[in-house]
Amino acid sequence: MSRGNITVPYEPPQWNSAPAWKLPGWGEPVMVASILVTSMIFNRRRGFRILDRRRQPQGLLNEEPDSPRSSDDLLTREQMLAHESGDDDSVESLTTMKNAPKKRRCCGMTLYTPNTSRFANHFHSRIMQKFPFLMEMFYWIVTFAFYRISKILSQAVFSKTGIWDVAMDHALAILEFEQFSWLSFLWPVHERDVQQWFMHGHQTWLTILNRSYALIHIPGTVGFLGWWYYSAPSFNTFATVRRTMTLTNFSAFTIFVFYPCMPPRLLPPEYGFLDSVGRDNGQSVWMSGKYVNALAAMPSMHFAYAFSIGCVLLYHSGIFRKILEPGEVRKSKFWQIFFLWFGIAYPLFILVTIIATANHYYLDAGVGFLVTIIGFLCNRVFMVFVPLEDLLLWCLRLEKPIPSTTDRTRRSILV
Template sequence: MDSLNITIPYEEPEWNSAPAWRLPGWAEPVMVASILIGSMLITRRHGYKLFGRRRRSQGLLDDDIDSARSSDDLLSRDYMIAGDDVSEDSMSTMKYPPKKRSCCGTILYTPNSSRFADHLHSRIMQKFPFLMEMFYWIITYAFYRCTSLTAQAIFSKTGIWDVAQDHGLAILEFEQFSWLSFLWPVREQEVQQWFMHGHQTFLTVLNRSYALIHIPGTVGFIAWWYYVAPSFNTFAIVRRTMTLTNLIAFSIFILYPCMPPRLLPREYGFLDSVGHNKAESVWMSGKYVNSLAAMPSMHFGYSFCIGCTMFYHSGLFRKTLEPGESRKSKPWQLFYALFAIAYPCWILITIVATANHYYLDACIAFFVAIIAFMCNRIFLVFLPLEDLLLWCLRIEKPIPTTGDRARRSGR
């Protein structure tokens, strides 16, 4: 690697841009919590009383339609039919028949948690169904927090820092000397140096964007999409795609630790502008934060998923709309379409200019997101486990409110 000309001579300019205002450590968690609580209130089920007995005569939450919705709109759930081990007549005498699940070609019967629908914690979930989405993302974040420890355990003998640095230099080598080098005519070092010489104020804006957009912005998007998506099916596809994108990326973080450009030795021409500008996010520090997780770029992976969702939401090039969805006005279509293009481009510029990712990180994130979209239904195999968990917690899964707002407004 030393024989390759991937280092560049440069003279670090004096950092004369005013430092970004550093947020106190509690500000970002409060920001995220505010987004989640606000979304929970906005997406609450109107007309549902938190206290009081439900009217069983209407079969609320007990009938097959609502119970199927509460588990997943994309999964067709039928109760046992004639020909099964248990007869249809015996099933008809059961007040809470088990759920019939199809998992990997096998039919499974799981406990029906609708009997717990009158429990207070179940009623809270029914009143605020967005709590279920918060639960999913807490699990995902917990997996991320484990990637650093797992990678360190795997590479404990060879030294994860040296391995990650070798991987980072290998990416630079590939970008500059492989047959695909024409895809990146401008080096990452040259992009950052352009901002460093005469455009430091703009770089300060990008530093703050990198720190603030990733977590609060993504959480805000999930909350917004839950509220405006035309159906829960459509929302669930995006949520599962982003979740699977996460899990694939986390696996790569563990097996291929990669040092971001900003942490490479200085002779390679990069500067940790976010740290230099004192614009670090609270999510970028801590014992369990994986600082050697440059490949792939989840900043770009998220932005690509968000951009695709925005373009779909615009309604452009869609001849038919979903049931209850109204055609948006031309200004709104244009707004969503332009945002769908501008947001990933902004993130790409941000991650390269701040030396947090390589071009190849964004390219791999692009393909990871595509694969995740094509395979997102794989998460349906976990529904039996979810049924068992809800049974153990004595909770009936809430009926989503997604789609209610879309049927009332075409915006």
């Protein structure tokens, strides 16, 4: 298949649109940090005082600090009971034993891990109890570290062949597949035609898309997590979404390592794509720099995140659920329609944005959709790390905080 079939005559563009804002290097990280801190404060445990070590209710249902809780309140945690012996006195003794080991089921095995409840009154544990969202912030710092590693590993894997050339070959292979394979009917309008439509007579909209691409992805996703931590009908539901997005990340990072792919905007000019976001040095800190993998177009994490968020909003609307979760109240028609509309519009808006700004191919969004579905179906795979989390918390002498999600619901029940 000749690559000449996917090239076009190059014409210097006539720009009327504006690129991404030229923010200082610290601007966007400070923005994200501000969103995280705001989420941490907003999701704090009301009524809990860090410096007051007198006996306080640890949760709104008066949960004890050494109560058997798992990482996501999804794993059962039993005390070491002598059920086989049938000795009631022994069972009662072990049940009331303080700081009994946690019993975990992992890969078909039963593991006993240290109980960190003895550290509940340590100062850093009490900070975590006051601000339980700190635990979510820690998870996403780990995720970013893996993203950073993916770039280093990919460069190492293709150090001899040259990662730039390999990434361009992969990009052109995607264009050829979209235009000439038996599945080409799925993409009747080519990516460059979408961008050219905005370039000719619609560059005001292109300005909006340029700045949306640069600023919505990371801040918007972080803000969504803070909102969902507060608004989810249960912590289990929040944790399912968090694990799904995390597994989607790790699946994508693996593809980044072994399948580097150049975004359309970085292809030579003869392929017809323009870098509308980054022209005039209007780069976002999330698109350039040593911490960014510029050759990670496949899959599109912009679309994967947007699709995840859209599905959560549709679920949150309650329209497609006959039975709500315990304590959840049916929303008014206005809010049902709002979440329904937003849940559909947001992924579509991001899809148009990544195509019109030449940052992704259609196939990138398609694979992003697939890894999100796989992430949801397989999200419980992260449960195998719960024993490791127990050991890490033990080493840190830290008791894991009780999530503040659904505190509002519990408070209304108690009243």
